[in-house]
Amino acid sequence: MKLYLHIKGKRLWQLCALVVLGIALACCGEIITGVDQPDTAAVGSTVTITVHIDIPTAGNGGPDNLIFGFLVPKGWKAAQNTTITYTSPTLGDGNMTLVPGTTLAKNGGGLNWPDDMKKTFGIGGNLIDDMEWVAYQSDKAFTHNGSEITGDLIIKIKVGADNNNTLAKLGYVITDSGNGFTSDANGTYYSEKVSSCFQLTGGTGDLVDFCNPQLTTINPPKSLDNDYITLTFDGTVVTPTPTGLAGASAVYLCATAYTSDGQTIVVCEQTDKTKMVQIPDGSKKYQITFWPKAFFGTTGTQTIIKMDYFITDQTGAVKVGYGNTASPFEYNFKCS
Amino acid sequence: MRHFCNRSWGNCAMVLAIIIGFSSCKIEKLAPAQEAVKDISGNWRIIRATRNGADLTTIVDFSQFRINFKDGKYTLVNKVPFLVNDDGTYALDDPKYPFKISFKAGGATPVATAFNFPIVNGVRQLTITFSPGCANNSYVYVFQKTQ
Numbered sequence: 001m002k003l004y005l006h007i008k009g010k011r012l013w014q015l016c017a018l019v020v021l022g023i024a025l026a027c028c029g030e031i032i033t034g035v036d037q038p039d040t041a042a043v044g045s046t047v048t049i050t051v052h053i054d055i056p057t058a059g060n061g062g063p064d065n066l067i068f069g070f071l072v073p074k075g076w077k078a079a080q081n082t083t084i085t086y087t088s089p090t091l092g093d094g095n096m097t098l099v100p101g102t103t104l105a106k107n108g109g110g111l112n113w114p115d116d117m118k119k120t121f122g123i124g125g126n127l128i129d130d131m132e133w134v135a136y137q138s139d140k141a142f143t144h145n146g147s148e149i150t151g152d153l154i155i156k157i158k159v160g161a162d163n164n165n166t167l168a169k170l171g172y173v174i175t176d177s178g179n180g181f182t183s184d185a186n187g188t189y190y191s192e193k194v195s196s197c198f199q200l201t202g203g204t205g206d207l208v209d210f211c212n213p214q215l216t217t218i219n220p221p222k223s224l225d226n227d228y229i230t231l232t233f234d235g236t237v238v239t240p241t242p243t244g245l246a247g248a249s250a251v252y253l254c255a256t257a258y259t260s261d262g263q264t265i266v267v268c269e270q271t272d273k274t275k276m277v278q279i280p281d282g283s284k285k286y287q288i289t290f291w292p293k294a295f296f297g298t299t300g301t302q303t304i305i306k307m308d309y310f311i312t313d314q315t316g317a318v319k320v321g322y323g324n325t326a327s328p329f330e331y332n333f334k335c336s
Numbered sequence: 337m338r339h340f341c342n343r344s345w346g347n348c349a350m351v352l353a354i355i356i357g358f359s360s361c362k363i364e365k366l367a368p369a370q371e372a373v374k375d376i377s378g379n380w381r382i383i384r385a386t387r388n389g390a391d392l393t394t395i396v397d398f399s400q401f402r403i404n405f406k407d408g409k410y411t412l413v414n415k416v417p418f419l420v421n422d423d424g425t426y427a428l429d430d431p432k433y434p435f436k437i438s439f440k441a442g443g444a445t446p447v448a449t450a451f452n453f454p455i456v457n458g459v460r461q462l463t464i465t466f467s468p469g470c471a472n473n474s475y476v477y478v479f480q481k482t483q
Contacts, residue, residue, distance in 0.1 A: 074472075220388060220473050226417050227469030228387055228396060277395075289395045291417050300421065335470035 028058045028144065029187035030066070030174040037170065037195050043160035043203035051172050051193075055142070055149040058186055063141035064178035068096055068153060069117040069133045071124045071171025071194070073210065075162030075222075075336060078134045082158075086138060088151025096136035096153065106180035117173060120181045124171035124194040126210035130221040131168070137177060144178075162336050164205035167212065170195045206332060213237045215320065216311065216329050224333050225257075225292040225304035233276055233311045233320075235284035244318035245311060251276045251286045254319065255309035256328075257296040265296040270316050286311075292333070307331045371432040374453050379404045380462055380479035382416070387475050402482065410439065417468040417475070419447050437464065 036050040051068075066086075072078040084096035099113045108116035113135035123131040142149055153174075160166065171194045175181055179189035197211040208221075215237050219230045233251055235243065245251055252275055254268035267274065273295075276286035292304050308328035310319040322329045382398040385391075392398075400414035411423045424441035428434035428451070438448035452463035462479040 220470070222470050223473060224469035226421075227473050228392060228417055228475075230395070287395070289392070293417075294415070335472065 028056055029179075029183075029189045030055050030176060030191050032172055032174055032191040032193045035172055035193050035195065037198065039196070040199045040201065041159050043163055043165065043200055044158065045160075046156055046158050049155040049157070049170075051153040051155065051174075053149075053151055053153060053174055053191075055176075056187075057142070057144035057148065058146055059144050061144035062176075062178055063143045064176040065141050066096075066138040067099070067113060067175045067177055067180075068136045068138075069113070069121075069171070069173040070136070070155065071117075071121070071126075071131055071133050071169075071173075072157070073162075073164075073166055073168050073208065074130050074132045075164055075166075075208070076157070076159055077161040078132070078157060081161055082134070083156050084136050085154050086151050087154070088149060090147060090149045091138070091140055091142055091151060094139045096138055099135040099137045106177055107182045108180055116181065120190075121171065121173060121192055124169050126169050127213060128208070128210050128217065128221055129219070130208075131171075131210065133171070133173075142176075160200050160203055162205060163203045164200075165203045165207045166200040166210070167197050167208070168200075168210040170198050206330070215239070215243070215322075215324065216309075218331055222335050224335065225296075225298070228289055228291055230287055230289040231276070231309070233286045235286065239324040241324060243320045243324050245313055245320055248313050248318075250278075250314050252312045252314065252316070253288055253309060254312045254316070255295075255307055257292065257298070257304045258306040258308075259298060260303040260305050261301070263302065265298065267296055268310075268312075268316070270312065270314050276311070304333055306333065373431045374428060374434050376405045376428075376437075376453070376462060377407075379482045381482050382477050383461075383480045384478040385475065388473055392475075403479070418477075419449055419464070419466040419468060420444070 031054045032051055033054050034052040038047060041047045055066075068084065070078060070082065079098055085093065086096060087093045101112050101114070103112060105111055105113045105116035111119060114133045117133035117135065121133070123129055171192065173190060173192040175190035181190045183189065213234060215234060217232050217234070219232070220227065223229050231253065233245075235245060235248075252270045254274070255266075257265045259265065274288070276288040279285060279287050292307065296304060298304060308330055310321050310328055312319050319326070321327045380403050382401055385393050385396065385398055398416060401416045402413040404411045404413070405426060408425050408427065409423070410426045412418065415421060420439045420441040422441040424439060424444070426437060426439050429436040429438070429448070434451055434453065436448045437451040438446045440446040450465040454461055454463070459480060463476060464479070465474060465476050467474055
């Protein structure tokens with residue numbers, strides 16, 4: 001009987017330890033419990049998104065402000081086109097305001113909040129690096145005193161300031177100004193959610209697809225003819241029918257520039273000038289970096305406003321266009 | 337003083353030591369160090385270039401580009417995207433402590449940009465930050481004088 005009680009006590013201690021550990025791990029830190037976001041919207045419309053949050057606290061830390069990060073395409077100019085409010089039974093109602101760019105993130109290694117968010121969370125699985133984290137903070141602070149703060153962040157954003165039809169994954173992250181994106185024995189002080197692909201339609205601009213792998217991409221995504229642009233052809237992208245360039249040892253750019261004075265300039269040759277280099281070897285990803293003004297040989301007064309292009313093989317006979325069709329890829333030189 | 341010294345020779349000696357000590361101090365006139373005027377005259381080539389922080393030097397051939405500064409004028413050879421595309425005049429915002437350099441191509445409006453003039457490994461370098469296309473695209477060119 002004595003032995004039996006001893007074993008039971010030991011198990012009880014183990015159980016208690018697990019419970020305490022579980023409570024400790026679950027006790028603190030911001031959690032996004034859900035996001036209500038539409039799947040589609042029209043360019044120029046105002047979209048309402050609700051982020052549900054839960055913040056269990058412990059000890060007597062703070063007071064800290066809630067920090068919220070919103071990942072959106074840069075072209076939407078979210079900082080100018082977004083308002084965020086919050087409702088909370090414990091914290092009350094209030095506003096989220098933009099965090100000044102000069103405010104350094106807690107435990108952010110000297111970065112400000114948007115840069116720390118990008119360093120910590122990247123661009124949320126989007127494939128084009130033209131997304132930005134916009135950082136907000138609550139106008140009220142809260143203390144870490146063992147209470148649990150629940151509430152909703154209500155985002156109202158006028159989408160598509162760049163007038164582009166867009167496919168993008170939107171991101172949401174919360175933390176507090178006293179901890180930042182850290183974890184300790186008390187818990188994890190941040191939480192991130194990334195939406196599935198959000199579609200914006202009805203715009204008159206380009207289709208910008210952040211979600212799906214593209215046969216070709218141009219970096220920087222927004223540039224003028226006086227920038228260096230890097231054009232990448234990704235031979236690993238699966239299309240309904242394989243491109244005629246599968247297994248090509250070298251691929252070439254065949255492009256037409258359209259200038260502001262109504263001229264068209266064609267550069268379609270298979271030479272070193274247009275050769276796209278496979279980087280790294282065997283990757284089936286080919287790149288060319290060029291200065292459009294020099295590549296097309298424009299005069300000092302000519303400005304290139306648009307470029308059509310195909311990717312060809314060494315003979316020029318095989319031409320791959322947009323979506324592996326006979327239509328060319330298109331790129332507009334613009335900054336917004 | 338005599339009365340003071342009569343009462344305490346120790347105090348008297350201390351006061352005399354202080355007076356002698358102060359009177360022995362010599363005011364040394366320090367000439368302020370003269371900062372040299374920054375002279376960027378010469379022929380410069382690009383040794384490193386970045387676009388939005390990403391290295392361009394390994395994927396773009398900058399070897400033929402030159403910028404020559406002489407007598408307040410600059411000339412560009414084998415042009416690359418730059419703050420200006422034509423030859424013209426240049427000026428530093430301060431001859432001794434320059435932080436900005438401005439270029440004026442022909443009759444165009446002068447354009448100024450951030451400018452650094454460090455010595456790296458004993459060699460003077462010229463670092464210029466600018467945006468030749470979209471303002472969001474930032475380029476940094478690091479120049480070194482040609483031999």
